[in-house]
Amino acid sequence: MSNDYLIDRDGKKYEVIIGLEVHAQVLSESKLFSTSPTKFGGEPNTQVSLVDAAFPGMLPVINEFCIKQAIKTGIGLNAKINNKSIFDRKNYFYADLPQGYQISQYKDPIVGEGSVVLDLSSGSKTVGIERLHLEQDAGKSIHDIDPKNTLVDLNRSGVALMEIVSKPDLRSPEEVNVYIKKLRSIMRYLGTCDGNMQEGSLRADVNVSVRKQGEDKYGTRCEIKNVNSIKFMQMAIEHEANRQVDILEEGGKIDQETRLFDTKKNETRPMRSKEDAHDYRYFPDPDLLPLEFSNDYVESIKKEIPELPDQKKTRFIEKFNLSPYEANILVSDLDTSKYFESVIENSDVKLSSNWITGELFALLNEKNLEITESPISAKNLSKLINLIKDGTISGKIAKTVFEMMADGDKNPIDLVKEKGLKQQSDPKELEKLIEKVINENQDKVKEYKSGKEKLFGFFVGQAMKVSGGKANPQIVNEILKKKLK
């Protein structure tokens, strides 16, 4: 492919191999093994139960909904759902790990192999999913409040996470960008994870290795822990891949290690706290039994699965005649697709698509808003589009109306009436107006008639100007052509 991402050192080209372990917080009311709330942003340690803080004699009891969410996500990833899975303890000591172990799934995860299709500018690409398993989140260590100590907030301790492990199928920071967005889109469609990266609901460990172009064998990989934005993931990969290439170019060897991305210095460095914690001593959690469910249970969940982005895209292309590019933009975010479908209920599809991906996106972007916070409702945008379609206003006027609508979601029909913006399409009225323009510009008429046909545009402009932009440009054109013969 022409747009391969390769690292070049004096003509020697290196390929970058990337695999992601995405940690997606499960959308649920209560935690995976306790009944404390999962809500983000609470006062420190106010959402902590005796179980979450690992008091003596406390025991885990699993949340049914989290299991369902994991199965749903597995279905969304076209993955194998395992009817029997095991919860294991991953043993290590850390300040924000109160039990001294994390309950996770090791050998027998709830979801097995699956795949995700990415839409890249070069075409589509399938990325393999290795597995998805459920595990507990840890608490939060805070290093910058107290100069001498680390403070620990356990609000997040025990919240359910899905760890989605990809195969090492990604090849560039851009593919990582598209992959994360696609995963997030699927999970938002399913309602299994809100994908909010600022709040840490979606983070990833990034595995990076490099190899000379054309080689089959993977190089030694490094794992960059806990990167919490797509931008940082991309920066971390860039840096890490270049670091590895530099080492290889100098004849060195890559050490398999866990690294941390320093966002301030834009570099990765070895993680000190993980140095000697490599032996996790996984074993089945004796406080829990194997998790088992029937095929019928999985089938009943399948019935609840909504239309997912890929299917929606196909439908948009086939039913509405949208281009794959347009369809992709409209389906990538569930709320955008909902907005779009709501607008086209009563309006022209093509115009709707143009207005949403054009004017509306620009507006949202400028104001830094999500589509759910759009200052213009789907209902009113639909009205505006109908005003354009039936010729009540011109496209140009529509832009003015659109701007006015943004201030308090105003009804475009009212605005057009109030401001008298209705397009003048009455030929008699327009004829009068055009006659006036012709009379006042006799010199230009002469020039035009003597062959300077470019001046036609000038007359159109004048007519529009005199009408205050409201004249129907098509009719103006027709009349002018007649009059100037």
Add this chain to the structure above:
Amino acid sequence: MSNIIDLTLSELVSNIKNKKISSNEATSAYVERSKKSKNLNAYNEEAFDIALKKANDFDSKPDFNKKLPGIPIAVKDLFCTRNIKTTASSKILNNFIPTYESTVTQNLWNEGSILLGKLNCDEFAMGSSNETSYFGNVISPIDKDLVPGGSSGGSASALAAKLTPATIGTDTGGSIRQPASFTGTVGLKPTYGSCSRYGIVAFASSLDQAGPMTRNVKDSALLLEVMSSFDNKDSTSVDFKRPMYSKDLSKDIKGKKIGIPKEYRVEGMSEEIEKLWEDGKKYLKDCGAEIIDISLPHTKFALPTYYIVAPAEASSNLARYDGVKYGFRTVGDNLIDMYEKTRSAGFGDEVKRRIMIGTYVLSSGYYDAYYLKAQKVRRLIKNDFSNTFQKVDAILTPSTPSSAFKIGEKSNDPVSMYLNDIFTVPVNLAGLPGISIPAGLDKKGYPLGLQIIGKSFDEQNILNIAYSMEDKINFKFNLKEWWMNE
């Protein structure tokens, strides 16, 4: 009427119900006796004043429909008790005051019982002699320099010395049955899943089970009836219809098939134990039961299996004791240093030894050779029992290979200490119920016990068998109150 402290639990209950004895009288009697018995070192924490207050509260508004109306009971210091210090006899939990109650103790209080205090035990229930307690070893009332057994040693000692009318312990590899056997009392380990583990300081989660320790079989039936409940807070708690063990207690065991496993006739077993076992068979025959020779071929592998499984689980269960959230902490230069110093100073030698064993058997490169192997052998041991229970209704074995040993006698040789649990451990590995009843005395005059092992959730059956045998055995031990100070 005889002395209050000489009454069995069931007798005390009926005396209180008949208003012959008040809760205050009963509680006072036990408080007084406990105060005079400090030489035994049975208590970690006394709750005497609160107990007396609660007894008065009960007497002022008695509810005689309760199963344990106003009955004072001291419990093993492994059960978390609300607002009462709970230490698991470890320095690392020193000064830990739970804000919650274990399900099993809550069940006792719900039936009208009153907490007398928390009883000493081996640290984190790891031990067979109560010598690993941070608060010092417990002395058996049977004789001056004798261990009471362990890990529920404080419970056994307090029960045998009549400092409590009954008590509760926990049993991971014999920690109820072995000390019961050593002190001439009755101890029952229920089927795994019968009593909730919620709020009990965990040792080995797949083996731990709470159970009653009493002066006779009827009392065990009563106490089990109260303790056992289905609990949503414990994922391994089993939802089954729990019988009224005490009401349904019967001496009719005619036609019951009792298995005698040949593998329990271990090398070097004393003649006394042989005779005890023979006597047991005779009593059973006298009751109309049928004796059948059986084989549990993997018996000898039970102990080594246990010493992989239990420490592995313990090494993980005890990781939460890190000086951060509760308990003891040593200052350190950094986080890791703080962990290492805290845990080194907070745990005793036996606990450290087991954490190390557990960490080793789970560590990379050794998991398959040890932990996985042990899980497989555990399956074989369980299968031994399930096969056997196709043919018999219960199994009779000695409870321990010997009577109680002297303090310090085995504390320098871990393996010989571990061998003490040879007859009790297989029952935990298979999750079965087992009861130890006093069955005789050895040459030194120390008590010996017999164990009856039943099918899963068949506690009623082993209680009935024990009840019948108890009658025939008619165990007597002349308790000399040598430890009391006036």
Add this chain to the structure above:
Amino acid sequence: MSIDLKTVKHISKLSRISLDDEKAKKLETDLNSIFKWIEQLNELETENIEPLSSIVETKLRLRKDEIKSKNIREEILKNSPDENKDFFVVPKVVE
């Protein structure tokens, strides 16, 4: 298989229990005698045996997704060795 002092120290590191040399040597002796005894399991052929990790034969019970736990911060921090009223406190960690 014998356990050497280096292994003992490694396990002690993994267990987060510091050991002085004397204790480490004692443990080396203890562990070797214990593991020598444990090795008898190797007499058994277990190739095709399914490992048993839970004795309870029922299915894992599932809980409804309901919030039942309230804010009990005071209770949670009450037993903490540090005085901080909002947080658990540990020595400064460098990641």
